Amino acid sequence: MDQNFTIPKFHLPAIIGEIGKRLPQWPHTLTLIAGLNVALKMKLLPESELTALEDKLFSIHVLDTGGKATFTYRDGLFRPQFQTTREPDLAFAANLSAFLQLVARQEDPDTLFFNRELEITGDTELGLIVKNMLDAIEWPNLPKLPLFSR
Template sequence: MTPNRFVLPEPVGKLLSLLPVYPGSFLFATGLNLALKSNLPEDVQQSLNGKKLRIKVTDARLSFDFVWSNGRFAAGSNQAEPDLTISASAHDFLLLARRQEDPDTLFFSRRLSMEGDTELGLLVKNTLDAIELPVFELGKLAPARVFGRIKPGSGNSQS
């Protein structure tokens, strides 16, 4: 089997799998609140209420559990069985966030999978498709004084 250059190396995934689950889920839920909370229509909020969701980054061996409750996303416990699990590699999630790949393409090429409540999965997908979100760029997540000015494709930052 030819190694895929877009998959994290096995030792990295093994190391990341040792991290505690809750802090990552908390940070993920916080990011979702910043990016999505104000854009979710009321009917979507009602449909999401109390639903346990899991994002599983397969090559990093990381999972982020969260739930929509009391008008916001909150970190969940990985002890409970999620209503929906969405799985992909770190690279494929990055492609989705940067809007360089379509979720349907990844799904039908078996690079993105959904397990559990498929109706909920379609609701999530259609909601994200309908929301006009900016393309994910690290430099836009924090003020320039934190990360510096990040030039696309350069990999370097300057103050």
């Protein structure tokens, strides 16, 4: 990512979250799952840690958009879970800006957690495994987009 571009902290208006939680959740769930599976195919995720994710239920809730994605890892793939009968083994909740900052590596999960911008609930050991997996990802260098070039 361009060193001159930073993602600001922002909070979307409450009306967006109210509308978002009433919309179908499957589109962004499938998008997230597709991205995770592409990361698997590109071998960006440490394979040695993936066995710890087997049959675990994960939830990601983007608070200010109202979006929620629930998924599992089974038989070598991330899979969406549209109806669950149990609590997730590990759940993350934050506003969109915090998730974007996390993905862009502008902020780390520990800082966001201790600043109360990222809520993590569930299995602590599993949370550490996922955090270490995220930290170990070596993002490929992508071509610069004209939008972000100067």
